[in-house]
Amino acid sequence: xxxxxxxxxxxxxxxxxxxxxxxxxxxxxxxxxxxxxxxxxxxxxxxxxxxxxxxxxxxxxxxxxxxxxxxxxxxxxxxxxxxxxxxxxxxxxxxxxxxxxxxxxxxxxxxxxxxxxxxxxxxxxxxxxxxxxxxxxxxxxxxxxxxxxxxxxxxxxxxxxxxxxxxxxxxxxxxxxxxxxxxxxxxxxxxxxxxxxxxxxxxxxxxxxxxxxxxxx
Ligand code: GRF
Numbered sequence: 001x002x003x004x005x006x007x008x009x010x011x012x013x014x015x016x017x018x019x020x021x022x023x024x025x026x027x028x029x030x031x032x033x034x035x036x037x038x039x040x041x042x043x044x045x046x047x048x049x050x051x052x053x054x055x056x057x058x059x060x061x062x063x064x065x066x067x068x069x070x071x072x073x074x075x076x077x078x079x080x081x082x083x084x085x086x087x088x089x090x091x092x093x094x095x096x097x098x099x100x101x102x103x104x105x106x107x108x109x110x111x112x113x114x115x116x117x118x119x120x121x122x123x124x125x126x127x128x129x130x131x132x133x134x135x136x137x138x139x140x141x142x143x144x145x146x147x148x149x150x151x152x153x154x155x156x157x158x159x160x161x162x163x164x165x166x167x168x169x170x171x172x173x174x175x176x177x178x179x180x181x182x183x184x185x186x187x188x189x190x191x192x193x194x195x196x197x198x199x200x201x202x203x204x205x206x207x208x209x210x211x212x213x214x215x216x217x
Contacts, residue, residue: 005034006190009085011076011093012040016047017175018091018112018182023054025183032190033183037083039076041095057083063095073101087189090144091182099146107196109144110189112182114174116140116156116211121149126167126174137161137170139178140212141185143196152200153212154185181215 008026010019019038026033038051039059051058059079066072072095080088090111102109115125117140129137138158145151157177161170188194193204201208 006032006087007034007036007083007085008087008089008186008190009036009080009083010038010047010051010089010091011080012038012045012047012091013042013094014045014047014092016045016050016091018178019047020050021179021183022089022091022186023050023056025187031187033186036085037080039079041072041093047091069096069098070100073098077101077104087186089182089186096148097144102144102146105144107143108189110154110185111142111144111149111151112178113140113142113149114171114178116158117142117149117153124167126170129161130165130167130170134161137174139174139181141181142212143201152196152208153210154188154194154201154203154208155181155213155215156211157181157215157217159217177215177217180217 012019023035025031026035035056037057037059038047039061040048041061041063043060048058061076061079063072066075086108088105088109116138120128136158138156140156141154143151157180159173159177188203195202203213
């Protein structure tokens with residue numbers, strides 16, 4: 001049956017709890033999203049099992065089998081484009097992507113990051129927020145550009161840091177917010193409401209603030 005839904009390919013390397021949130025949200029009858037395929041660079045990623053359980057096509061492309069980043073990314077592009085997605089979603093894909101890859105998907109590549117960007121790009125974000133004594137922490141969805149964790153912000157969820165928080169307790173609360181804001185951003189894109197303009201992300205044709213749309217649950 002022909003579909004008017006937005007075909008999405010999800011890339012991941014691990015557990016895939018964000019994939020699960022996207023699967024659950026796409027199941028809603030009126031969702032504009034169809035998860036067309038899930039691709040992992042690791043054969044043991046649990047996210048692949050989640051995809052199979054949901055009847056979604058999967059593929060594994062092991063980066064170690066390639067001679068360098070460019071060769072892997074080129075093969076990855078071919079594998080993704082075989083599914084003809086309108087949107088590519090990074091959901092815990094633990095690979096730095098080449099400039100060619102990012103340019104190929106300009107304006108149709110989203111990532112989720114466990115911090116209030118531009119704070120704490122890279123790893124160990126919860127630990128770093130605690131060490132800095134931050135009163136607030138959270139997660140961000142952004143368009144991917146060539147700057148690592150630096151593309152235009154779409155939406156952020158902000159949570160308070162409790163005095164007795166550990167990196168683990170903070171990670172858990174941030175993770176559950178990720179599961180809210182990623183499906184939201186993906187459905188905005190799929191519905192044609194979200195796009196990347198010349199100078200940042202636009203929602204319903206209006207420029208979003210530099211911090212993106214803010215949610216304080
Ligand atoms: C999340 O914390 C996300 O912000 C980061 O990778 C993690 C993926 O978690 N980019 P999961 O595999 O979706 O549970």
